[in-house]
Amino acid sequence: xxxxxxxxxxxxxxxxxxxxxxxxxKTQTKKREFVPYLKNQxxxxxxxxxxxxxxxxxxxxxxQLGGTGLFLSSRDIQLGRGEPMKDTARVISRMVDMVMxxxxxxxxxxxxxxYSKVPVINGLTDSFHPVQLMxxxxxxxxxxxxxxxxxxxxxxxxxAHSWLYLAAIMGFELRVATPxxxxxxxDIVAKAQELAKEYGGKISIGYDPKEAVTGVDVVTTDxxxxxxxEQEKAKRVADFxxxxxxxxxxxxxxxxxxxxxxxxAYRGYEVSEEIFEAHANEIFTEAENRLHAQKGIxxxxxxxxxx
Ligand code: CP
Ligand code: NVA
Numbered sequence: 399x400x401x402x403x404x405x406x407x408x409x410x411x412x413x414x415x416x417x418x419x420x421x422x423x424k425t426q427t428k429k430r431e432f433v434p435y436l437k438n439q440x441x442x443x444x445x446x447x448x449x450x451x452x453x454x455x456x457x458x459x460x461x462q463l464g465g466t467g468l469f470l471s472s473r474d475i476q477l478g479r480g481e482p483m484k485d486t487a488r489v490i491s492r493m494v495d496m497v498m499x500x501x502x503x504x505x506x507x508x509x510x511x512x513y514s515k516v517p518v519i520n521g522l523t524d525s526f527h528p529v530q531l532m533x534x535x536x537x538x539x540x541x542x543x544x545x546x547x548x549x550x551x552x553x554x555x556x557x558a559h560s561w562l563y564l565a566a567i568m569g570f571e572l573r574v575a576t577p578x579x580x581x582x583x584x585d586i587v588a589k590a591q592e593l594a595k596e597y598g599g600k601i602s603i604g605y606d607p608k609e610a611v612t613g614v615d616v617v618t619t620d621x622x623x624x625x626x627x628e629q630e631k632a633k634r635v636a637d638f639x640x641x642x643x644x645x646x647x648x649x650x651x652x653x654x655x656x657x658x659x660x661x662x663a664y665r666g667y668e669v670s671e672e673i674f675e676a677h678a679n680e681i682f683t684e685a686e687n688r689l690h691a692q693k694g695i696x697x698x699x700x701x702x703x704x705x
Contacts, residue, residue, distance in 0.1 A: 400702045401511045402519040402695055403504070405528045405563035406589060410597050412698075413532070413567060420536055420687075420694025427462060427690065434464025435697045439495035441465060443521070444486075446472040446501040447625045451661060452521045452529070455688035456498050463693060468494065487513035496696060502626060517699040519692075524556060524626065525583070530660045531560040533691040535568060537684040538616060541656050546615040547571040549651070551607045552641055552668050553634075554582035557620040557660055562586060562601060566593035571600040575610035577637050607641055611650045618658040619643050619668045635667065644670035656680045 405413065426433055441460040443453065457467035470490075472478035477486045483506055490497060491514040499507050500521035511518040520528050538546055547570070550561050554576045562582060565572035574582060587603060594601050604610060611617055622638045623631045648657065657669075657677035661684075665671045674681065 399517055400699055401514075401517055402528060402699060403507055403511060404520065404526045405531060405560060405567060406593060408567070410567050410569065413535075416532060416694045416698045417536055417539070417691075418694070419697050420532070420691045423463075423693045423697065424687075424690035427693075432462050432464070435693075436460060436495070436700055437464035439463075439465035439700070440468060440493070441696070442468045442470055442490050442494040442497045444470045444472065444475070444477070444490075444497065444499045444501070445521070446477075446499075447522065449500060449521070451685055451688050452498075452500060455692055456521070459689050459693045459696065460496075462689075463696065465495070483509045484513040486510070488515075491515040496699065517703060519695065519699070522556060524624075525586070526560045526563075527556045527660065528560050528563075529688070529692050529695060530557065531564045532695060533684060533687045534561075534618070534658055534660070535564055536691050536694075537658060537680070537687050538656070540683065540687075541680060543615045543656065545570055547613065548573070548616040548618060549607075549610040549614040550574045550618050550620075551610060551643055551647070552576065552580075552619040552638065553622055553624065554580050555620060555624050557618075558582050559586045561618070562590035563593065565601060566590040566599040567597050569594075569598040571602075573602045573604070573610040573614065575604050575607045575641070577641060578605055579637065580634075607643075607647055608650055611643075611647055614651045614655060616656050616658060617643055617648060617651050620660055621662065621664055622668055623664075638667070642666075642668060642670060643673055645672055648673050658684050661685055 460467045487510040498519040498521045504523045504525040622634045
């Protein structure tokens with residue numbers, strides 16, 4: 399049995415298999431052929447943070463695969479009143495077939511997985527957002543960016559960390575530009591550099607958004623204020639001055655460059671209204687691809703369990 403906690407737990411060919419499954423199932427879904435790959439299975443979805451895309455895509459996804467989704471907000475289950483993660487894991491995993499968790503520390507997710515009898519999927523932690531990055535990879539392929547150079551501009555957060563692992567393992571070039579004081583976690587960067595060596599990826603880390611964006615195929619960013627950091631907003635907005643992806647910055651990328659954003663987006667902060675709307679097709683294709691990419695992941699995990 400395998401869990402989907404972070405991209406670095408997988409080889410390039412394993413991630414590729416998930417992407418291939420996602421593509422196949424997306425084609426079937428578009429033809430309204432709903433193949434019951436996960437017939438009668440239940441996916442429990444535990445949310446300790448808010449969500450629009452993750453909730454709707456997992457719940458719809460499992461339903462379209464022939465199963466059912468259980469939305470469990472920590473506000474409503476005993477976890478929110480202090481029942482330990484390991485007890486929650488031992489109870490829920492005896493009743494359902496797969497679990498998705500959105501939580502704070504990666505260690506909480508790992509604790510759940512350690513005690514779970516069924517595969518556990520990371521639906522976002524403070525450190526990583528791997529299902530989003532599988533989605534972003536699928537979206538880049540669909541837009542013809544098969545061996546892209548990508549610029550990530552902004553906070554060295556969960557999205558940046560998962561971009562590092564994706565680029566390293568799938569073997570493409572990633573340039574990260576953050577303000578000073580908002581760098582990616584050093585250990586994660588080091589691990590990504592190691593993986594990049596193994597798979598032929600290329601990672602550079604810096605502080606200059608213009609340098610990072612110049613000549614790239616894909617520009618991406620994320621909110622400056624992640625869930626749980628709301629009290630830091632004023633300081634962050636001041637510190638991220640100069641890091642908005644606007645027309646001037648984007649014009650340095652290749653003329654056919656695409657723009658990705660995991661959403662929710664805050665216009666006038668990490669991205670300008672103009673750039674967001676000019677690239678709405680890419681952004682909302684990316685949002686839709688959450689549904690398809692995660693189906694690929696769930697079916698892969700189900701098959702891995704049977705091996
Ligand atoms: N991108 C993403 O994970 O969106 P939600 O927070 O709405 O799930
Ligand atoms: N970095 C953001 C991503 C939201 C999908 C957060 O953690 O809130």
